[in-house]
Amino acid sequence: MPQEFFDAVAVRTWCGLALGALGRAREEIDAINVYPVADGDTGTNLYLTVESAAAAVEAVFSAHEAGGAGAGPSLAEAVRAMAHGALIGARGNSGTILAQLLRGMAQVLAEQGEGVPVEGLGLRRALRRAADSARQAVAHPVEGTVLTVAAAAADAAHRAEGGCAAVARAAHEGARTALAATPGQLPALKRAGVVDAGGHGLVTVLAALVETLTGEVPSAAPGSYTRVGGTAGEEVCPPDAGGPAFEVIYLLEADDTAVARLRQRLDALGDSLVVVGGDGLWNVHVHVDDAGAAVEAGVEAGRPYRIRITHFGQGDAHTGGAGRPARERVQRAVVAVVPGEGLAGLCAQAGATAVLARPGEPPASAELAEAVRRAHAHEVVLLPNDAELRHTAAAAADQARAAGVRVALIPTRSAVQGLAALAVHEPGRRFDEDVVAMTSAAGATRYAEVAVAERQSWTTAGICQAGDVLGLVDGDVAVIGSDVTATATTVLDRMLAAGGELVTLVLGDDAPEDVAEHLAARVREAYLAVDTVVYRGGRQGALLLIGVE
Numbered sequence: 001m002p003q004e005f006f007d008a009v010a011v012r013t014w015c016g017l018a019l020g021a022l023g024r025a026r027e028e029i030d031a032i033n034v035y036p037v038a039d040g041d042t043g044t045n046l047y048l049t050v051e052s053a054a055a056a057v058e059a060v061f062s063a064h065e066a067g068g069a070g071a072g073p074s075l076a077e078a079v080r081a082m083a084h085g086a087l088i089g090a091r092g093n094s095g096t097i098l099a100q101l102l103r104g105m106a107q108v109l110a111e112q113g114e115g116v117p118v119e120g121l122g123l124r125r126a127l128r129r130a131a132d133s134a135r136q137a138v139a140h141p142v143e144g145t146v147l148t149v150a151a152a153a154a155d156a157a158h159r160a161e162g163g164c165a166a167v168a169r170a171a172h173e174g175a176r177t178a179l180a181a182t183p184g185q186l187p188a189l190k191r192a193g194v195v196d197a198g199g200h201g202l203v204t205v206l207a208a209l210v211e212t213l214t215g216e217v218p219s220a221a222p223g224s225y226t227r228v229g230g231t232a233g234e235e236v237c238p239p240d241a242g243g244p245a246f247e248v249i250y251l252l253e254a255d256d257t258a259v260a261r262l263r264q265r266l267d268a269l270g271d272s273l274v275v276v277g278g279d280g281l282w283n284v285h286v287h288v289d290d291a292g293a294a295v296e297a298g299v300e301a302g303r304p305y306r307i308r309i310t311h312f313g314q315g316d317a318h319t320g321g322a323g324r325p326a327r328e329r330v331q332r333a334v335v336a337v338v339p340g341e342g343l344a345g346l347c348a349q350a351g352a353t354a355v356l357a358r359p360g361e362p363p364a365s366a367e368l369a370e371a372v373r374r375a376h377a378h379e380v381v382l383l384p385n386d387a388e389l390r391h392t393a394a395a396a397a398d399q400a401r402a403a404g405v406r407v408a409l410i411p412t413r414s415a416v417q418g419l420a421a422l423a424v425h426e427p428g429r430r431f432d433e434d435v436v437a438m439t440s441a442a443g444a445t446r447y448a449e450v451a452v453a454e455r456q457s458w459t460t461a462g463i464c465q466a467g468d469v470l471g472l473v474d475g476d477v478a479v480i481g482s483d484v485t486a487t488a489t490t491v492l493d494r495m496l497a498a499g500g501e502l503v504t505l506v507l508g509d510d511a512p513e514d515v516a517e518h519l520a521a522r523v524r525e526a527y528l529a530v531d532t533v534v535y536r537g538g539r540q541g542a543l544l545l546i547g548v549e
């Protein structure tokens with residue numbers, strides 16, 4: 001049913017209709033994605049962003065229904081939930097910008113008095129705030145993108161007379177007119193013969209707003225959004241090669257001052273910088289060559305989490321030749337789950353797609369399946385790096401196989417086993433041979449960790465108390481001590497008693513400064529012909545990870 005006013009029910013309806021519309025348009029939008037990177041995922045990223053927003057709104061309604069209250073949520077509650085859901089679920093460049101557009105709208109709509117629905121003037125103001133805040137969130141705005149389309153929608157809405165329905169119709173019409181003009185503003189679009197993918201997504205979302213307020217589905221722009229020139233069947237060519245190789249996205253808890261410094265640092269590291277959010281929670285998106293440095297900048301600013309690092313691959317605009325088709329897949333990729341920012345950066349530098357798993361925040365199968373999809377490869381090696389993720393990883397592998405991707409799941413139980421597998425990865429050899437070599441390297445790596453007990457517990461080494469230092473070998477507690485360095489030394493000696501050629505140490509942020517130096521010296525003095533490598537893992541949960549190959 002059409003909604004005469006923009007209230008909480010209208011927000012719920014809009015999110016549901018937008019999600020359905022993006023689901024239907026997802027492949028079409030993915031296919032025309034050539035800017036800023038021709039990685040064919042804009043439609044999917046927008047869909048996932050709105051899916052998160054819609055889920056948050058549904059949760060608010062469900063909470064009110066469960067509480068037995070007669071009235072549902074207020075408009076302020078609904079729009080804040082929508083904005084928060086979009087913020088934490090934003091994917092990619094366009095998804096991040098859409099999250100800020102929704103946040104800008106929410107800031108205005110939430111100011112409406114309790115029980116007072118928004119009319120035309122309020123919706124006009126909300127669309128203007130949305131366009132302005134999104135442009136401010138982008139470090140270097142470019143015309144011919146979703147920012148241009150959003151501004152045109154706001155301008156058209158400002159000129160409209162009447163209620164919410166009239167404003168929504170005007171915004172949609174202004175947006176689709178601006179979308180049709182984007183190839184004339186951005187050379188990459190003109191060369192490819194397409195309109196801007198992000199702008200297409202926004203027009204789709206605004207069409208859902210019109211349907212919400214009028215009950216009518218607005219017509220699409222004349223002709224096809226997919227191609228605006230050229231010959232049918234022509235390959236879509238990406239923009240010129242050159243540019244950063246990694247996309248880094250993370251949520252960040254930080255204050256405004258720290259985020260201002262972060263913007264400056266990330267802007268110097270790469271491009272496509274978008275930082276959205278506020279009130280202590282931000283979503284950071286940037287394209288860089290040094291993924292580790294981008295994550296470290298977040299660590300200095302506050303607490304980054306849900307970190308996603310994606311290597312664009314040889315088929316993308318930043319790394320492929322200018323004549324490659326925009327959606328060409330790489331032959332093979334590696335997706336690795338890692339427990340800390342340092343390892344995420346390390347894996348990304350090695351060409352793998354890293355999925356960060358915080359203590360108590362393991363990735364879901366959908367997140368792993370999405371990482372496999374974003375790797376954009378015909379063949380993918382999946383490294384869960386945690387025994388408890390084996391079922392989750394298997395489910396993700398099944399989802400990817402159903403989509404036509406050949407996936408090999410190597411049952412790595414620790415990040416150090418994943419590092420060993422990644423070290424012998426050779427994309428040039430046959431897939432089966434590569435998987436066998438990686439599996440062999442992982443299986444030949446014994447693993448251990450040193451952590452602090454959180455509570456009293458029975459273990460295979462006896463009873464531990466909260467605060468005790470635990471040394472776990474191959475997943476079982478083998479040593480209970482009171483000193484980190486001493487416990488780590490005992491664990492290392494036990495592991496090397498069976499032989500070994502290489503010791504890998506991954507230090508957590510809370511590990512003692514001298515523990516790596518002490519262990520390396522122990523190896524040099526007591527074990528001939530054994531090498532040691534040390535990495536910084538970041539906030540990885542364990543104080544220390546140890547691998548012996």
